[in-house]
Amino acid sequence: MIKPMKKLLLFVILIPFCTFAQNKPTPRSVVNQIKENVTCDWAEKTVDVFKAGNPDTEIKGIAVCMFADMRTLQKAVEMNCNFIITHEPVFYNHLDDTEAYANDPVYKEKRQFIEDHKLVVFRFHDHIHMTKPDGIYAGMIEKLGWKDYAVDDRGTLFKMPEIQLADFAQELKKQLGLQTVRVIGNPEMKFTKVGLAVGAPGGARQIQMLNMPDVEVMVAGEANEWETYLYANDATTLGKNKAVIFVGHIKSEEAGMDYCAQWLKGFVKGVPIHFIENEANFVTF
Structure with a gap:
């Protein structure tokens, strides 16, 4: 007892x-x-x-x-x-x-x-x-190292040191671990003003951003080819200093979910939290 x-x-x-x-x-x-x-x-x-x-x-x-x-x-x-x-x-x-x-x-x-x-x-x-801050944009800006270039509170507009479009596209490929990027615009075009439009907000919003005086090059996720692609091609043909780089939906936002995992660790205790990077969902030949 x-x-x-x-x-x-x-x-x-x-x-x-x-x-x-x-x-x-x-x-x-x-x-x-x-x-x-x-x-x-x-x-x-x-x-x-x-x-x-x-x-x-x-x-x-x-x-x-x-x-x-x-x-x-x-x-x-x-x-x-x-x-x-x-x-x-x-x-x-x-x-x-x-x-x-x-x-x-x-x-x-x-x-x-x-x-x-x-x-x-x-x-x-x-x-x-x-x-x-918007967690997806915060993670992407951190991944790309663009924080010091931001010119708005939303983290969508940036002022970069002058660079040529082809060189900038190559940098993005390397930073995001991509096989390819899609570029619409003159590869030799020089610019300083960049807009970031992650994911798939739709052609209307992408075109609206590209038309802004503060944007010469837009880095975007994905779009219908009859919308933003067509607009950007017409702008290039008409001699406008405009270009778009499409990096794909996943890679345009994925660093934001890595950011999310770290954010969760700040208040979720007692269980392991892991970020899993997506493998490429297509291959190019």
């Missing part, structure tokens, strides 16, 4: 362990912490929601990524991460509407992989852009 004093001592010893077990982070608790740490109000209408899995699962590890493609999910499992925070959709469209894929073998196998490994997937898109 355990004496009263020994019972009390055992109780005191076990309290921290019981408390720790009860407070083990879950995807839901981490998302609640994210909501508390962004500087903006959390929007009622948003794509930043759980896309798969049980939000009350105990977290083993967190994987932060740009695209939650199969290779990234497999790597997360290898790293013992069961909570995936991704910037872009999981199931092939902005709202992750899967009705059209109900009988699609690729969708079904990806969904099955997520279920088999008890993964939980959350999209973090709108609010990482809405918070201040």
